[in-house]
Amino acid sequence: KRLILVGPPGSGKGTQSPIIKDEYCLCHLATGDMLRAAVAAKTPLGVKAKEAMDKGELVSDDLVVGIIDEALKKPSCQKGFILDGFPRTVVQAEKLDDMLEKRGVKVDKVLNFAIDDTILEERITGRWIHPASGRSYHTKFAPPKVPGVDDVTGEPLIQRKDDTAAVLKSRLEAFHRQTEPVIDYYSKKSILTNLHAEKPPQEVKAEVQKALS
Ligand code: AP5
Numbered sequence: 001k002r003l004i005l006v007g008p009p010g011s012g013k014g015t016q017s018p019i020i021k022d023e024y025c026l027c028h029l030a031t032g033d034m035l036r037a038a039v040a041a042k043t044p045l046g047v048k049a050k051e052a053m054d055k056g057e058l059v060s061d062d063l064v065v066g067i068i069d070e071a072l073k074k075p076s077c078q079k080g081f082i083l084d085g086f087p088r089t090v091v092q093a094e095k096l097d098d099m100l101e102k103r104g105v106k107v108d109k110v111l112n113f114a115i116d117d118t119i120l121e122e123r124i125t126g127r128w129i130h131p132a133s134g135r136s137y138h139t140k141f142a143p144p145k146v147p148g149v150d151d152v153t154g155e156p157l158i159q160r161k162d163d164t165a166a167v168l169k170s171r172l173e174a175f176h177r178q179t180e181p182v183i184d185y186y187s188k189k190s191i192l193t194n195l196h197a198e199k200p201p202q203e204v205k206a207e208v209q210k211a212l213s
């Protein structure tokens with residue numbers, strides 16, 4: 001399957017992705033994770049992206065479209081993929097359509113993680129991640145077995161630099177202004193499914209499975 005996950009910061013895209021990936025054997029392409037890796041490695045791409053990311057603004061369309069175009073060439077992505085956090089502007093959505101058309105495929109389904117803004121601050125400020133794998137935890141909703149330590153590797157967890165209440169405000173603004181039109185874009189193509197992303201993770205998972213069955 002070829003899937004897109006769209007939703008505001010903290011809506012649960014990264015939490016549900018590994019579950020979908022394991023079940024359907026797809027490649028998981030999260031532009032946020034890829035950009036954070038580039039920033040950490042101080043690559044030219046990372047240097048260009050850092051300022052916007054720190055402020056909670058979107059990185060330029062050309063930069064992220066380039067990353068996705070490259071990533072879609074991976075052998076593991078030929079049978080299907082999950083795009084998590086891409087496309088986030090209508091321009092990105094149109095460029096994705098072009099890229100897929102060239103490859104003779106199209107998007108099967110777009111899952112919209114619909115949720116009220118008021119719930120998101122607690123989710124974002126309590127999040128801890130394992131940077132190497134992208135696994136995320138939450139001090140209250142999904143605590144690791146040992147505080148501050150990844151369950152699988154035993155490596156330390158960190159908080160994202162943009163996971164503050166102040167930066168969340170800009171991220172939400174960017175979402176409403178630039179990404180909500182993307183939801184309309186796919187709704188008009190009749191491939192959009194709305195999820196109740198405010199529910200507990202297991203219930204969201206069940207909705208995802210129903211949407212994909
Ligand atoms: P990105 O990394 O994509 O961040 P985001 O969209 O803000 O989304 P998050 O990762 O914050 O949320 P999530 O939905 O994955 O939440 P999670 O599942 O972890 O982007 C970062 C930045 O990169 C952007 O600001 C931009 O600068 C740049 N960028 C990236 N893509 C771009 C693009 N296409 N174009 C331009 N710029 C781009 O859950 C959050 C927390 O809640 C976790 O702690 C989790 O344990 C917990 N949780 C999850 N589900 C539940 C639940 N159901 N109940 C209770 N708690 C839950």
Ligand code: ZN
Nearest residue numbers: 013014030032
């Ligand atoms: Zn995420």
